[in-house]
Amino acid sequence: MARITFREAISQALREEMYRDERVFLMGEEIGTWGGTYAVTRGFLDEFGEKRVRDTPIAEGVIAGAAAGAAIAGLRPVAEIMTINFAFLAMDQIVNHAAKLHYMFNGQMRCPLVIRTVGGGGRQLGATHSQTPDVVFAHFPGLKVVAPGTPADAKGLLKTAIRDDDPVFFIEHATLYQARGEVPDDEDFLVPIGVSDVKREGKDVTIVSYSKMLQVALDAAGKLAEEGIDAEVIDLRTLRPLDTRPIIESVRKTNRMVVAEEGWRAYGVGAEIASRVTELAFDYLDAPVRRVAQAEVPLPYNRRLEQMALPQVADIIHAVKDVLYIK
Amino acid sequence: MAELISMPKLGFDMAEGLLQEWLKKAGDAVAQGETLAVIETDKASVELPAFRSGILLKILVEAGTSVPIGAPIAVIGSAGETVDVAALGLPETAPAAAGPAVRETTPTGLAPEQAAEAVAVEEGRLFASPIAARMAAELGIDLRQVTGSGPGGRIIKRDIEAHLKEREKAPAKAAPAPTMPSPSFEPGMEGYTAQPLSPMRHTIGRRMVESKQQAPHFYITMDVDMAAAMELRAQLNAILPEEGKVSVNDMVIKASAIALRQFPKINASFAGNEIRLQNPINVGIAVARETGLLTVVVRACDLKTPVQIAHDARELIGRAREGRMKPDDMVGGTFTISNLGMFDVEDFCAIINPPQAAILAVGAVKRVPLVDADGALAVGTRMKMTISADHRVTDGAEAARFLQAVKAALEQPMRLML
Numbered sequence: 001m002a003r004i005t006f007r008e009a010i011s012q013a014l015r016e017e018m019y020r021d022e023r024v025f026l027m028g029e030e031i032g033t034w035g036g037t038y039a040v041t042r043g044f045l046d047e048f049g050e051k052r053v054r055d056t057p058i059a060e061g062v063i064a065g066a067a068a069g070a071a072i073a074g075l076r077p078v079a080e081i082m083t084i085n086f087a088f089l090a091m092d093q094i095v096n097h098a099a100k101l102h103y104m105f106n107g108q109m110r111c112p113l114v115i116r117t118v119g120g121g122g123r124q125l126g127a128t129h130s131q132t133p134d135v136v137f138a139h140f141p142g143l144k145v146v147a148p149g150t151p152a153d154a155k156g157l158l159k160t161a162i163r164d165d166d167p168v169f170f171i172e173h174a175t176l177y178q179a180r181g182e183v184p185d186d187e188d189f190l191v192p193i194g195v196s197d198v199k200r201e202g203k204d205v206t207i208v209s210y211s212k213m214l215q216v217a218l219d220a221a222g223k224l225a226e227e228g229i230d231a232e233v234i235d236l237r238t239l240r241p242l243d244t245r246p247i248i249e250s251v252r253k254t255n256r257m258v259v260a261e262e263g264w265r266a267y268g269v270g271a272e273i274a275s276r277v278t279e280l281a282f283d284y285l286d287a288p289v290r291r292v293a294q295a296e297v298p299l300p301y302n303r304r305l306e307q308m309a310l311p312q313v314a315d316i317i318h319a320v321k322d323v324l325y326i327k
Numbered sequence: 328m329a330e331l332i333s334m335p336k337l338g339f340d341m342a343e344g345l346l347q348e349w350l351k352k353a354g355d356a357v358a359q360g361e362t363l364a365v366i367e368t369d370k371a372s373v374e375l376p377a378f379r380s381g382i383l384l385k386i387l388v389e390a391g392t393s394v395p396i397g398a399p400i401a402v403i404g405s406a407g408e409t410v411d412v413a414a415l416g417l418p419e420t421a422p423a424a425a426g427p428a429v430r431e432t433t434p435t436g437l438a439p440e441q442a443a444e445a446v447a448v449e450e451g452r453l454f455a456s457p458i459a460a461r462m463a464a465e466l467g468i469d470l471r472q473v474t475g476s477g478p479g480g481r482i483i484k485r486d487i488e489a490h491l492k493e494r495e496k497a498p499a500k501a502a503p504a505p506t507m508p509s510p511s512f513e514p515g516m517e518g519y520t521a522q523p524l525s526p527m528r529h530t531i532g533r534r535m536v537e538s539k540q541q542a543p544h545f546y547i548t549m550d551v552d553m554a555a556a557m558e559l560r561a562q563l564n565a566i567l568p569e570e571g572k573v574s575v576n577d578m579v580i581k582a583s584a585i586a587l588r589q590f591p592k593i594n595a596s597f598a599g600n601e602i603r604l605q606n607p608i609n610v611g612i613a614v615a616r617e618t619g620l621l622t623v624v625v626r627a628c629d630l631k632t633p634v635q636i637a638h639d640a641r642e643l644i645g646r647a648r649e650g651r652m653k654p655d656d657m658v659g660g661t662f663t664i665s666n667l668g669m670f671d672v673e674d675f676c677a678i679i680n681p682p683q684a685a686i687l688a689v690g691a692v693k694r695v696p697l698v699d700a701d702g703a704l705a706v707g708t709r710m711k712m713t714i715s716a717d718h719r720v721t722d723g724a725e726a727a728r729f730l731q732a733v734k735a736a737l738e739q740p741m742r743l744m745l
Contacts, residue, residue: 255458255484286456286484287477325477325485 001184009151010040010116012080013158016187018048021076024162025052027067028080029115037082038118057214064090064115068098071113071167078162084119084171098192099142099169113167114132116156120173120212120262121148122310132263137169138239144193145239147171149214151181153237156191163288164193168286173212174184186233196243198250202232205320207251208273209260210236213292213311217260228258231320235280239269249308251277256323260316265293290319329384331405331731336396337368340534344368345526346391346400354452355383357403364400364424370621370657372650379403385410389469399493451606455482462487463528465742468494473700486589528618528675538633542597543718546676549730552738554708559740560616570641576612576666577637579689579712579733581743583626584608586732587662592721594661602720611680612640614647619732620679623647624660624739631741664689674711689715710737 018024024046026041032055035042045053056063059163060081067079082086085108087094094115121130138145144166148154154172161168182323183189199214200221211215214235221231232250234244251257259270270291277289295309321327334344339453345367362384377383381687385402388394399523402410443547453470455463463470468486474492476481511569522530538544564572587594591604608629611622623643646652660717662684665677668691677688699705712733715725736742 283457283461286458325483 001182003180004151004174004183005177006151006154006179006181007040009039009155009181010158010172011042012183013155013162014041014044015047017078017159017162018044019051020187021113021162021281023074023076024078025070025075026065026078026080027054027056029063029082031055031080036080038172038174040177047301056129057309060086061088061093061207064093065097066169067113067115068093068111071098071111072109074099076112076114076162078116080112081115081117083129084117084133084304085129085145087115087117088139092306094167094169095137095140095143099140102166103142110165111167112165114164114170115132115168116158116159116170116172118172118174120175121294121299121306122175122212124301124306125174125304127303128298129234132261132294134239134261134263135170135268137171138242138269138326140240142167144168145171145237146193146237147173147211148191149173149176149209149211149235150199151179152183152189153191153197153235155183156189157193157237158191160193163190176212176215178233179215191237193242194238194243196246197233197235197237198234198246200231201232202229202230202254204256205232205256205323206254206257207231207233207248207260207316208236208270209233210239210269211262213262215261216311216313217316220242220260220313220320223313223317224320229320229324231292236269239318242272244273245281247273247277248280251281252284255284257285258292258316258323259289260292260311260318260319262294262311264296265291266296268293287323287325291324292316329402329408329410330379331399332363332378332401332403334388334396334398334400335654337366337373338370338657341396343393343395345386347372347392348390349386351383351554353383353386356406357381357383357602363662366540367526368395370619371647371652371696373652373654375654375657377403382406382408384408384712389471392575393693428432440632453482454479455699456484458484459487466491494689522624527621531619534681535678535692538679542679542681544679544715545718545726546674547715547723547726548674548711548713548728549734551710551712551734553710556737556740556743557692559743563634571634571638573633573637574640575668575692575710577633577640578690578737578740578743579666579687580610580612580625580628580636580640580664581631581633582733582736583610583662583664583687585736585742586729589732590627590725590729592725593685593716595684595720596661597684597717597720598682602684605661607659607661609659609661611663611683612644613663613677614644616648616650621647621657621662622663623652623656624658663687668692668710674713674714679713679715679717681716685716686728687712688715712721 001155013303020251030037031041032045032053067077070077081090097115098111101109118131134147137143146157146161146168148157158170161170207217217233221233224231232254234246234250259273261269272292274289292311294311297309299309300306346364347367348365351363354613357363357380359380360376363377364375365372366375381403383406384399384404388400394400410459420453454475468487468490473486476486477483481489491570509586560573560578586606595602595604595606607627609624609626610628611624613620613622628636643656646656657697663680663686665686666689667675667701672690674690675688677686679686692710695707697705697707714726714730
């Protein structure tokens with residue numbers, strides 16, 4: 001076990017998998033000479049060489065498309081889209097090609113592609129560089145969408161993603177790279193894709209979250225505990241395929257749920273989970289499901305406005321009290 | 328326009344009815360003729376149909392409550408109507424989930440579109456969260472007894488929990504008194520198991536006591552040669568479909584109806600200082616059920632063929648056995664036939680159904696030895712029938728002649744087909 005940062009966890013996962021399987025290679029903007037905009041691949045170019053650590057032009061469509069092509073030709077690329085906001089430029093290659101090739105060609109090829117990208121706001125990067133459009137990608141059958149919230153989950157899930165024969169969209173968070181956590185040393189430590197995880201057990205309310213908001217939810221749970229409210233916090237870890245089983249079990253126990261996400265509320269992750277709970281645990285609900293999400297505005301540049309628009313600990317606490325009918 | 332639904336009179340001497348079960352709840356849409364509730368009368372359970380379409384706005388009488396005939400039991404109206412308790416002349420009661428007509432929930436700090444969600448409360452409509460409703464159902468709590476503390480008067484989990492605590496605070500009243508040995512207990516006596524009287528048993532008992540105490544019964548038994556009737560029956564049933572076959576009882580009903588036309592005093596009722604000769608001939612059939620005996624009425628038997636009587640009887644008996652009779656099924660009888668032939672009974676004496684004048688008890692059709700016209704021993708097909716008649720209305724000679732007419736119709740069965 002080692003206590004390392006989220007950044008180090010991603011870095012370790014990439015390194016270990018590249019040693020394990022020589023078909024694994026990296027491509028993306030500034031990942032080679034520069035060592036990555038978040039310093040994830042620092043030193044990789046020297047270690048693995050130009051063929052396996054490829055700097056690309058600023059052309060997301062090319063990055064995704066070439067990676068998809070390499071994947072169906074037998075390699076195992078890990079392509080980086082610098083931020084998820086730029087992934088829109090590669091939508092056709094990701095959702096129409098990578099996600100569908102295996103299905104549309106009746107299994108004649110697999111597409112073992114991993115696209116790593118970074119989402120989220122809170123660093124005053126402006127509306128077009130701060131989005132959390134995770135659900136847009138999670139909407140498409142054929143694409144696996146993963147969003148870890150802890151260093152251990154980041155390492156385990158990335159390794160699983162690289163070893164997965166299906167295309168995986170791997171979403172990291174801009175403000176999580178410094179977060180520290182315990183991570184097993186084992187080189188075969190894997191976290192399964194498509195399994196939610198109870199990060200904190202409780203009995204009074206179920207809070208569902210993932211990625212950066214997981215930490216916000218855990219902070220809120222700590223504050224609620226001081227008021228005698230015992231919150232259960234569940235980390236989704238994977239958006240597609242979505243594992244609702246622990247959530248349903250939890251709602252049966254607590255009778256009330258709050259979903260906390262950084263994306264916008266409309267058509268978001270909370271909408272999907274609330275629907276599933278209505279379908280599978282209707283008789284156990286004591287109150288409607290509450291969603292905590294970003295304000296319905298393009299994220300402001302101004303620091304205070306940005307913080308007001310992003311969901312905070314106080315918003316989660318308020319929502320929890322609402323479903324507990326506490327004034 | 329909101330209207331009252333009242334406890335209907337479903338039987339000749341029905342004074343009150345027990346609202347056994349509501350099949351619709353407040354707020355439900357109902358169509359005219361659709362069943363609203365099941366009412367237990369003295370004799371049986373009867374479905375209550377809605378006399379109009381609309382929304383069942385309010386239920387006034389809980390399941391398990393008895394009310395007199397004519398008492399209001401529910402209010403039916405149009406969607407969105409509020410029940411004007413005073414205008415309908417109902418006593419003021421405080422519904423469990425009453426609240427102001429509209430209450431706005433505006434929690435602070437939430438997005439504007441959430442604050443705009445107003446929660447409206449309709450009078451008579453209960454709101455409960457799914458888990459509260461489920462707990463109430465499992466614990467046998469009537470939601471109308473629970474005060475809702477959620478928005479709009481919504482009953483939520485803690486309201487059920489609070490209600491439970493209150494209920495548990497009064498266990499002493501519910502606990503049964505400790506049993507003590509009876510002072511007159513004698514060694515060797517085995518004791519007994521008490522079985523409370525159901526409303527139905529209670530009524531049967533009351534009516535039969537009344538009948539026996541007030542109507543001076545006399546009994547006449549007559550033997551009928553059923554050979555020809557059985558032959559005709561076999562011929563009829565050979566061409567009738569499985570679900571339309573004629574039974575011995577159907578033929579006895581028809582024969583009785585023919586005879587009743589000839590002897591109207593047997594088709595009469597005693598009414599204190601007058602005898603009412605009833606115009607229609609509606610023959611009641613005694614039907615045995617686990618819960619007790621009841622009588623379903625086949626109307627206008629003199630105007631129907633045995634096949635038609637068989638059809639009606641089958642439907643009525645079917646409904647009676649399933650406990651789903653209509654209000655008209657049991658009223659209006661002018662004469663009753665009770666048949667225990669299927670239990671191998673030879674003959675018996677029945678008790679008259681007041682206010683009728685007579686009842687005919689029919690035994691089994693048997694192959695018996697007899698002496699024929701030439702004095703020789705022969706085998707015949709015979710059935711015994713016994714009339715119990717009210718001596719205030721008729722006398723032995725008339726009753727005997729009536730029986731002869733029934734016998735004649737059965738022994739020359741083509742008369743049944745005329």
